[in-house]
Amino acid sequence: MSKSFFIWGGVALVILSLAGFGGWLLTLPAGTAAAEAPPVPQQEADAMLAALKPKRERPLVAVIGINDATETTDYLMPTGILRRADVADVMMLATGEGPVQLYPALKVEPDATIAAFDAAHPEGADYVIVPAMSRDDDPAALAWIRSQVEKGATIVSVCAGAKVVGAAGLLDGKRATTHWYYLGELLQRSPTARYVADRRMVVDGTVATTTGISASMPMMLTLIEAIAGRAKAEAVARDLGVERWDARHASGAFKITRPFATTVLVNRFAVWNREEFGIRLEPGMDEVSLALVADAWSRTYRSNATTYAASTNAVESRNGVRVIPDGSGTGLPEDRRVSTYPDQRPADALDHALDAIAARYGERTGNVVAMQLEYPKRATD
Known part of the structure; x- marks a missing residue:
């Protein structure tokens, strides 16, 4: 992340603090304690x-x-x-x-x-x-x-x-x-x-x-x-x-915490630093992986996922879902083309997408996405 991002993010938080949000942020927990899921009889x-x-x-x-x-x-x-x-x-x-x-x-x-x-x-x-x-x-x-x-x-x-x-x-x-x-x-x-x-x-x-x-x-x-x-x-x-x-x-592991709230606020106020990512639609692709990856990349408050294909005609997935591309072809650079990890199983594709989000925007943004999905993130190899 650039230095200017942090500067403008800090300015946004100062403005919010002056508007009365600072006190609200301080009332939030600093994090969530590790929580064990109790067994189901x-x-x-x-x-x-x-x-x-x-x-x-x-x-x-x-x-x-x-x-x-x-x-x-x-x-x-x-x-x-x-x-x-x-x-x-x-x-x-x-x-x-x-x-x-x-x-x-x-x-x-x-x-x-x-x-x-x-x-x-x-x-x-x-x-x-x-x-x-x-x-x-x-x-x-x-x-x-x-x-x-x-x-x-x-x-x-x-x-x-x-x-x-x-x-x-x-x-x-x-x-x-x-x-x-x-x-x-x-x-x-x-x-x-x-x-x-x-x-x-x-x-x-x-x-x-x-x-x-x-x-x-x-x-x-x-x-x-x-x-x-x-x-x-x-x-x-x-x-x-x-x-x-x-x-x-x-x-108990899913709630608004101070890191969650501040990350969302900083990301939302960085309006000059939005990114669009493209997902190429391919016939027979896994619609579950597609949904999870597109959903995740569109919940960072920094980015959104769009789709493209060879034409504007609907592309049929592995199990008959007809996805309408947002455009044909793409002018996006290679580093803003998102994989749906076709060689991975869907749950693993989501984990890899969350890792990629964290690598690009920081661990806190990755955690914000996982929290929105209410997903207990797993470690990947």
């Missing part, structure tokens, strides 16, 4: 799997998104993981016609609108995956989710998708969790929901909720285990690079 794990058992031998899974802003990894990772497992039919849906703009990166073509899905499948889905969305109160999304519940669907929210599920009235009186940053907001809006700490996923009846963005990986593996058994889930986990996928979680 076997009885609880068995009950979770039992609650997620499908009604049909080959269930139908619908992943719902709103067209203008649905979270990247929440939308793509469940789709990619469940399709590579081949234990269910999986459809990516949108509330309206046209592509789904994901945030903080990527744009994709959905498989169908919710209206087309209802016409083709009047019996409804077995499972509905609800990602985080830019609006928790989208009328079309809420009405459709409620209609699927009435038809017997199990609802699985990812990350702040719990706020959408709560807005639909489906968390009233239920045990639940969500992304650490949105927990207070969720409980304020759904005051009868009962927060369960130290769990990466919580299932209560026909509603499942998870913690942060990266929790969709263990959640989908748990769903695969419920549908097709432990051996199938283990095979998919090996393919993903995941060692375990139980509900253990150290909730």
Whole structure:
């Protein structure tokens, strides 16, 4: 990092301090103490799997998104993981016609609108995956989710998708969790929901909720285990690079600390020092790795990821996700072209992306990204 970056970052913090933010920063903890994830009783794990058992031998899974802003990894990772497992039919849906703009990166073509899905499948889905969305109160999304519940669907929210599920009235009186940053907001809006700490996923009846963005990986593996058994889930986990996928979680490790807040503030105020990184879309590429890497590089507050391809036509991934490139060709220098690590498994690709972010912007920025993903970062070789 340049000397001028630190100077202007310091000026930004002085301005914030004069505006009253300095006192707030001093109230934050200096860091998070090492936290151990408590074990999950076997009885609880068995009950979770039992609650997620499908009604049909080959269930139908619908992943719902709103067209203008649905979270990247929440939308793509469940789709990619469940399709590579081949234990269910999986459809990516949108509330309206046209592509789904994901945030903080990527744009994709959905498989169908919710209206087309209802016409083709009047019996409804077995499972509905609800990602985080830019609006928790989208009328079309809420009405459709409620209609699927009435038809017997199990609802699985990812990350702040719990706020959408709560807005639909489906968390009233239920045990639940969500992304650490949105927990207070969720409980304020759904005051009868009962927060369960130290769990990466919580299932209560026909509603499942998870913690942060990266929790969709263990959640989908748990769903695969419920549908097709432990051996199938283990095979998919090996393919993903995941060692375990139980509900253990150290909730106390994820909170706003002074280093987190100051890093975000300094990075956000360094408006002259933004970087754009390009990801080349290739037919057959792994959509899970793509989602994780693009998401991570777009959460540094210093950079964003865009995509390019040989043409502006949609590029189909390994498991049939059609990604629309942001442009054809690239004028970006080589050091601003980001790899999705095609020779690595998706979980390892995320670890390498976090290492690359830390190498470019510093360890604190890498930690900021991991904290947003609510991801317990692993060491890489």
